[in-house]
Each structure stands twice: as structure tokens, then as C-alpha cells.
């Protein structure tokens with residue numbers, strides 16, 4: 001199928017893009033890499049009057065350093081992270097996660113900001129960066145604000161972004177040398193979206209331990225007091241049941257196994 005007709009605009013900077021969205025009154029939509037939006041428009045699951053292409057806006061393609069945090073522009077592609085073009089502050093976690101997203105053709109165009117904004121519960125950045133303790137930087141008509149990724153998604157495909165907001169960057173805390181991470185997902189085949197997935201980050205220097213479970217029907221399950229999960233299979237079983245992830249026995253078993261295998265990765269380091 002082909003999309004319904006729309007106007008295509010390519011603003012030169014962030015201010016222009018924000019003005020276009022505000023003027024659109026909800027009938028304009030941001031396009032970043034187009035890897036999720038394109039298929040949705042083609043299948044007419046989404047319709048817009050105007051597509052605001054932000055993929056070439058220079059401000060959204062920068063990377064900066066703020067002492068204990070790295071700030072990655074929203075339009076940095078998955079492939080740039082996979083290829084190590086962005087400084088690695090997560091002891092290899094981000095490069096590894098990027099390399100496991102879809103296929104190379106999608107990674108060449110798809111962006112970190114687009115993935116977060118799209119808010120698919122099975123998206124790799126949503127789960128891994130929530131575990132890392134990252135924040136979304138959002139610009140809107142009232143200026144800039146930050147939202148922790150653990151608060152960013154309200155439910156599947158629903159976020160704290162308003163129609164006239166743009167996610168401009170992601171702030172990722174730098175991991176210490178002692179920090180460890182685990183990431184595990186079940187996919188039917190390489191490149192498919194996950195059916196169960198878990199991420200864990202432990203950073204003793206920040207007294208930080210967070211487990212995140214993804215590929216649920218809604219926002220990710222975030223467990224900040226996760227020490228028990230690292231030491232006890234019973235605690236893992238209880239966590240799956242408490243979060244109603246085993247209502248379907250097969251998917252419950254996949255979530256349980258993904259979580260166990262993810263935690264095993266940090267235990268074996």
C-alpha cells in the first residue's frame with residue numbers, strides 16, 4: 001500500500017521544526033529515520049497532513065560530554081553506535097545492543113531518538129537505556145525538560161511527548177570501570193522484535209542496581225531494588241508473577257528465562 005498524501009517539509013533547525021509542529025496543531029508528525037513511521041504510513045495505520053523531517057538537523061546529530069554523562073543527539077543512528085562512532089561510556093553495552101537491532105539497512109537509518117519516541121515495548125533502546133538510568137531531553141513550546149526513561153513511557157506507544165514536542169537527546173550516565181551489565185532477548189529469528197527481553201545494570205560506584213523487563217503489553221517493568229533477583233531464582237519467579245507476566249504460560253516462561261539468562265551474564269563477569 002501507499003501512504004495517504006501529505007506535505008513533506010525539511011526544517012533547517014530545531015526552532016523551525018518546533019514551530020511547524022505547533023502550527024500543525026497535532027496534524028503534523030516528526031520523521032526521523034522513518035523506519036517505524038514509514039511502514040505505519042504505508043499501511044495507513046497513521047495519517048498526517050505534514051511530515052516534518054528532522055533527520056538532517058545538525059543540533060540533533062551532536063554528541064557532547066557533561067562530566068559524568070554523555071548526551072547523544074536524537075538523530076544519531078543505531079549504526080553509528082554499533083560502529084563505535086560514539087564514545088562508549090557503557091562498557092560496551094550500547095554497541096552490543098545497537099548491533100542487535102533489526103537489520104543493518106534499518107540500523108543505517110533508524111535513530112536512537114526515534115526508537116525511544118516510537119515506544120514499542122519490545123524496542124531495544126527503551127529497555128537497555130532504561131536499565132542504564134538514562135534521561136530523555138525534550139524540547140517543546142515551553143522550553144526544555146528532562147524525563148527519566150523509567151517515567152517516559154506511559155504504555156505501549158504512549159510517552160510523555162506532546163504533539164508539539166521533539167525529543168532532542170538522550171543523557172546517559174557514564175558507567176564506572178566496575179559496572180557490569182547484562183542483556184538478553186528472545187527473537188523468533190535474528191532481526192525480529194523480541195518476545196521477551198531483560199536488561200540489568202549494576203554499578204557499585206553509584207550504588208546502582210536496576211533490572212528492566214521488556215516486551216510486555218505496556219511500559220517496561222523497572223525494578224530498582226533488584227539485589228534479590230541477582231541471588232535467588234525464587235525471587236525471579238516471584239517478580240514474574242508479581243508483574244503478571246506469566247498469565248500466558250509460554251510467554252511467562254520466556255520472560256523468566258530471559259531474566260535468568262540476563263542475570264547470569266552479570267554473575268559470570
Ligand SMILES: Cc1cc2nc3c(=O)[nH]c(=O)nc-3n(C[C@H](O)[C@H](O)[C@H](O)COP(=O)(O)OP(=O)(O)OC[C@H]3O[C@@H](n4cnc5c(N)ncnc54)[C@H](O)[C@@H]3O)c2cc1C
Nearest residue numbers: 030032033034035036037102110111114115117123124167
Ligand atoms: C523490520 C523491522 C524490524 C525492526 N526490528 C527492531 C528491533 O529488533 N529492535 C528495535 O529496537 N527496533 C526495531 N525496529 C525499529 C527501528 O529500530 C526504528 O529505527 C525505530 O523504532 C524508529 O526510529 P526512526 O528513527 O526510524 O523513527 P521514525 O520511524 O522516523 O519515527 C518513529 C516515531 O517516533 C516519532 N519520532 C521520531 N523521532 C522523534 C523525535 N526526535 N522526537 C519526537 N518524536 C519522534 C515519529 O513521529 C514516529 O511517531 C525495526 C523496524 C523494522 C521496520
